[in-house]
Amino acid sequence: MxxxxxxxxxxxxxxxxxxxxxxxxxxxxxxxxxxxxxxxxxxxxxxxxxxxxxxxxxxxxxxxxxxxxxxxxxxxxxxxxxxxxxxxxxxxxxxxxxxxxxxxxxxxxxxxxxxxxxxxxxxxxxxxxxxxxxxxxxxxxxxxxxxxxxxxxxxxxxxxxxxxxxxxxxxxxxxxxxxxxxxxxxxxxxxxxxRVDGSDGIEYDKLVGFDKLAQQGATEVASAVTTLTGIETVVEIRRLNFVSLETIPEEIANEKKVGVAFSFDGTPSGYLLFLFDEASAREIVEATVPSPPDNEFGEMGTSAIKELGNIMASGFLDGWANVLDTTIDHSPPEFIHDMGAAVIDPVVIDLGENQEYAFVFDTQIQAADRAFDCDIYAIPNEDDLERALNDLDVDRVEDAKTTAEFPVDEVESDT
CATH class of the missing domain: 3.40.1550.10 (CheC-like)
Known part of the structure; x- marks a missing residue:
């Protein structure tokens, strides 16, 4: 199919x-x-x-x-x-x-x-x-x-x-x-x-393989959070959605969010966002900054969250690049602290110039013993995703290895 x-x-x-x-x-x-x-x-x-x-x-x-x-x-x-x-x-x-x-x-x-x-x-x-x-x-x-x-x-x-x-x-x-x-x-x-005449389409089995790859990426992110913060986390909810771009902001709760956004280039290209509620973001700062400042989202706190985002992005995207035998580069982290849908509106506006719909890898990571959650939104460019899936060797997915490392000492010294 x-x-x-x-x-x-x-x-x-x-x-x-x-x-x-x-x-x-x-x-x-x-x-x-x-x-x-x-x-x-x-x-x-x-x-x-x-x-x-x-x-x-x-x-x-x-x-x-x-x-x-x-x-x-x-x-x-x-x-x-x-x-x-x-x-x-x-x-x-x-x-x-x-x-x-x-x-x-x-x-x-x-x-x-x-x-x-x-x-x-x-x-x-x-x-x-x-x-x-x-x-x-x-x-x-x-x-x-x-x-x-x-x-x-x-x-x-x-x-x-x-x-x-x-x-x-x-x-x-x-x-x-x-x-x-x-x-x-x-x-x-x-x-x-x-189907539109001339369209290659996406083999359903390859979408299954890419979904498994996204699951591995989410598991790698959970591991990064646990390694850097000491907060035991698991991948709690995960879905692959096909939605209208204009409806994506409706999924974001109307409350203050703290997060890190990336664009990524290669095969595929797109956007990657990690979003926390304010309480979860404070947990990160307190766990990674030796002497947490009174203003958790000042320079030191922002630096800690961005560094964690950098490592999570590498863990999520490296597996994709390894399986696709390509290079996927991501931008420097952009810190976000805004209300609800405002955190994702710029992504929707940019993608909306060339496409009406999007595949969205939507994942939630939760902690077992405290109020902590992280929402991950990976939104590939439509045309790039089709090319990537057509080149995907599904048999390689299970053997995919990420190359991200978690330099805890370096993170702590930087912050």
Whole structure:
């Protein structure tokens, strides 16, 4: 299966259109004002999908099987409390703890109407008819009841193309997740029809290999943080997204962020950002500067964060260069201390001059024993990424070695 940026763009528009229709129908049915939140095409491994669902909370969902123009499964999963709100909105009384037949019927009706909105939007964009089975009501605390018996669900190490849409209720929390798990051959046929003549496209297996490489890079970053700061960290969340450039800033929380930004040149070129909340950035300064200053983000603190960013960037990008048998140079670190989306707006503006969409390697690193996190955004140039993937030898990925070293003594003496 080959992935063409134009074809993926069509699917992205399809997801946005479907989310818009679903939001409108949810508003009509419940009277709750809604808006479409972030829409993404995720490439996620089965293990990551299951970890996202297996958070210990109770959930209820509505699942349908798709056929004809698009084969696969569409699943809407509500947090249990959100489902209770849906029931109360429709039947004007509190739902029972066990979700009795009336409660299940109310949730199923909402789920079906939302699903039909999504699917009608997809069918409009694809210019086809998509048949939908009778909806099934499902409840559980793990992924097993929702995905366990589906052939379209990916195994732990398989990379699935996953459609994720979010609808936000205004003034009311109705938390849910929507998953479209398309059948592989059906998706391949649709992608082929949407390809632009003359486009080479990207072999799906090579994207899988590059995703593994990004995972190795994130693990190397976590190791660098632990080595330099003594803070034990792990790669907690990792996704490969295909998104519209204009939506990337929506992912950044509207709070003060501290970080380091790089541009990188070679095959591929692009941008790399490491972002911390202020509390995490203070942890770094206190762990790496012998006598931390009162102003953690003054000259000494800024120098410490930039030096850590330098080492993290090398650890992330060296593996790419080794596997691709090329050179990737990154710029000097640029220190960032700003509100939310402002930290990434310059990157989006620059890339937006030549492309509408982007693959974004989106990773979160967390500490096990304290409030610490680091968000990594790697955004390659679209054309460069296609060339890099076409040259990628997937068999070399597992043997990729980074060459970054962690000169702790030098960092401490510099700061």
């Amino acid at each position: 080959k992935l063409d940026v134009n074809a993926l763009g069509t699917f992205y528009r399809m997801a946005r259109e479907g989310a818009g229709l679903a939001a409108g129908r949810l508003t009509s049915m419940t009277g709750v004002q809604t808006r479409v939140g972030v829409t993404k095409l995720n490439f996620m491994r089965g293990s990551e999908i299951r970890a996202e669902i297996d958070d210990g909370s109770e959930k209820v969902g509505v699942r349908v099987e798709l056929s004809a123009g698009l084969e696969g499964h569409s699943i809407i999963i509500f947090d249990r409390d959100a489902a209770l709100q849906v029931v109360q909105t429709l039947v004007k009384e509190a739902a029972s703890e066990e979700f009795d037949e009336m409660d299940q019927s109310a949730v199923t009706e909402v789920g079906q109407i939302m699903t039909n909105g999504f699917i009608d939007g997809w069918a409009d964009v694809l210019g086809t008819v998509i048949d939908v089975s009778t909806p099934d009501f499902i409840e559980g605390e793990t992924a097993e009841p929702f995905f366990g018996d589906l052939e379209t669900a990916p195994s732990d190490e398989d990379l699935a193309l996953l459609f994720r849409s979010q609808i936000e209720a205004v003034g009311r929390e109705i938390g849910y997740k929507h998953y479209l798990l398309p059948e592989h051959d059906s998706m391949s046929e649709i992608l082929e029809r949407q």
